[in-house]
Amino acid sequence: MSQIPDLDIDLLRSLCLTPGAPGSETLVRELVLDQIKDYVDHVETDPLGNLVAIKKGRNPGKVLVAAHMDEISFIITHIDPDGFAKFHTLGGFDPKTLTSQRVIVHGKEDVLGVIGSKPIHLMSPEERQKAPKLKDYFIDFGMSADRVKALVQIGDKVTRERDLVELGDCVSTKSLDNRISVFILIETLKRMATPAVDFYAVFTVQEEVGLRGATTVTRKINPDFGFGLDTTIANDLPGSSEAEYITKLGGGAAVKIMDSSVITDSRMVRFMEDVAKRNKIPTQREILTGGGTDTAAIQRSGDGAIVGCVSIPTRHIHSVVEMCHKGDIDHAISLLQHCLEELDQFSHDWA
Template sequence: MKLNIDLLKKICEVPGAPGFETPIRNQIIKEIKSHVDSYDIDNMGNLIAIKKGNKNPDGKKVMVAAHMDEIGFIVTHIDSNGFVRFHTLGGFDPKTLTAQRVIIHGKEDVIGVMGSKPIHVMTPDEKNKVAKTSDYFIDLGMAKDEVEKLISIGDSITRERGLIEMGNCVNCKSIDNRVSVFILIETIKKLQNIPFDLYAVFSTQEEVGLRGASVAAHRIDPDFGIALDTTIAYDLPGAQPHEEITKLGDGTAIKIMDAMTICDTRMVNYLKERANEEKIKWQTEILTVGGTDTAGIQRRGEKGAISGAISIPTRHLHQVIEMAHKEDISSSIDLLKSALENLDSYDWNW
C-alpha cells in the first residue's frame, strides 16, 4: 500500500496540545465528514464519528480511539525581559528540550527557542547535573511589551519540526499519536461493509491521563474496543533482546498488555487471527510501563468492553525525531480494516 505522505505530514504538523486540540480536530473533520454517517463533538472536545453497521440487530457498538493531542506546554509567566516560562503538558525528558524551536499559539503563532544557561558559564557541578524542565525558558527575541501584545498566560505551546521521509521511515514531531489519527482516517475511507456500528473517536487529553477516551467510552458504552497508539521500538544500539518491546519494520504490533491494561485475550487472539488470515506482518507488544486509551475504553463503559490495541512501533518517542516505518503503518491500516469488517465472524464467548 502506498501511503498518503502529504496527508500524514499535514496531520503530524497541525498543532494540538492537550486541551487545545481545535486545529487538529478541524483538520480531521475535513478528511472524514463525507465518509461517515454522522459526527459530533462532546464537551471534552472528543470528535466522535459514527459509521453504521449493515447487519446489527442487537445494536452492537465498537469504539476505535486514536488520541489527537500531542505533548506540549502552556505559558505560565512572562518575565521583565520578555522570556517565557512554561509548564509541560505531557511527559518530557528534559534533555530533549535543548536547542529546540517551539511555537507559542497566542493572538498569532510566534516562533521561540528553548534556552538555558550556556555551558560556558556553568560550574562543574551544574555541568554534571541532570537537566530539569525548570532550567529552560523560551526566548522569542522580543522585549516584554512586544511579547505581551501577542502572548498571554495560558497560551498553548507546541514543538516545531516538519515531517520528512528517511529511507523506509517517516520522521517528525508528534508521530505519537498523529500516525494513529492518520491510520484511523485512512481506515474509515477504505471500509466497505462493517457488521456493527463503528464509533471512531479522535480523543483529547490522552497525554495527561486518558481523559477524553474515558468520557467517550462512558457515553458510548461499547461492546468492543480497539485503541490505536504508538509504542516503544527499542531496537537501538545497546538494547538487549528482552528490552526491545517492538522493532521497526517487523509489522504492526498487537498489544497483550501495558501498565494500565491487560487486553482481553479474545481480542488479542482475534487480531492475531485476522493478521494471519490476511497475511499481515505483525509482532506482539508487552509494555510494562505507561498506558493508552485502551484502559479507558475497556473499563469506562457500563458493562466494560472486549478491548485490545493495535500499536505502531516508534523510535525516539516523546522527542521531535519520532520515527515509524511505512510498512508498519500500512500493516496497521490493513489489520484495523480487516478487524472491523469481520467482527461478527468470531466466537466471542468465553
C-alpha cells in the same frame, strides 16, 4: 524484501504539523472532519471536544476505536521582566530532549521562540554532571519584553516546531504520537467496506494528560468491543538488548498484550492474530511495562468492553524526531480494517 507502501504523506504531514495541545485540539479536529465526512453515516463533536464518527454495520453491536488528537505540549506559566517565558509540560517529557528546540506559542498570534538554557561554558563542573531539569529551560522570543507581553500571556499553549521528513523506509517528525494513529483511523475509514457492527471512530482529546476524552465518550457510547490505536516504543537501538526492544521497526503492526494501564482481553488478542494470519498481515506482540493509552479508558468505562489495541512501533518517542516505518503504518491500517470487517467472527469462548 517487501515493497514499501505508497502512503498519503501530505496528509500525514498536515496532521503532524497542525497544533493540538491538550484542551486545544480544534484545528486538528477540523482537519480530520474534512477528511472523513464523506466516508461516514453520521459525525458529531461532543461537549469535551471528541470527534465521533459513526459508520453503520451489518449486525447489531457497537465497536469503538479511539485515536487521540492531542500532542505533548507546554503551557506558559511566567513571563519575566526581560520577556523570557517559563513553562510547564502538558504530557510526558524527557527534559534533555528540550535543548535548542524551536517552539510555537499560540498567543494572540502564533509566536516562534527557541528553548534556551545556561551555556555549557558558564556551568560549573558540578552543573555539567547533572541531568537537565525542566526549571533550567526558558523560551526566548528574540524580541522586547513589551512586544512579548503584547502577544503572549500566562496560560497560552506551546507546541513544538519540526517538519516531517522521509528517511529511507521511514517517516520522522514531532507528534507522530499520536497523529500517526489519527492518520491510520482516517485511512481505515476511507479503505473499508461495511463494518461487521456499528463502528464508532472516535478522535479523542486530552489523552496525554489522563485519558480524559476517551473516558467520557466511552461512558456515553458503552461499546461491546473497543480498540485503542496509539504508538508504542521501538527500542531496537544500539545499546539495547533484544529483551529491551518492546517492538521493532519494520516488524509489522503490534498487537498489545499489556501496558501499565491495561491487560487486553485474551480473546481479542487471539482474534486479532487470527485475522492477521488469514490476511497475511505481519504482526508482533507488544508488552509495554510503562505508559498507557485510551485502551484502558475504553475497557473501564460504561459496562466495560472487550478490548484490544493496534500499536504502531515508534523510535525516539516523545521527541521531535519520532520515527515510524511506512510498512508498519500500512499493516496497522490493514489489521484494523480487517478486524472491523470481520468482527462478527469473534469468539466469546475463553481459551
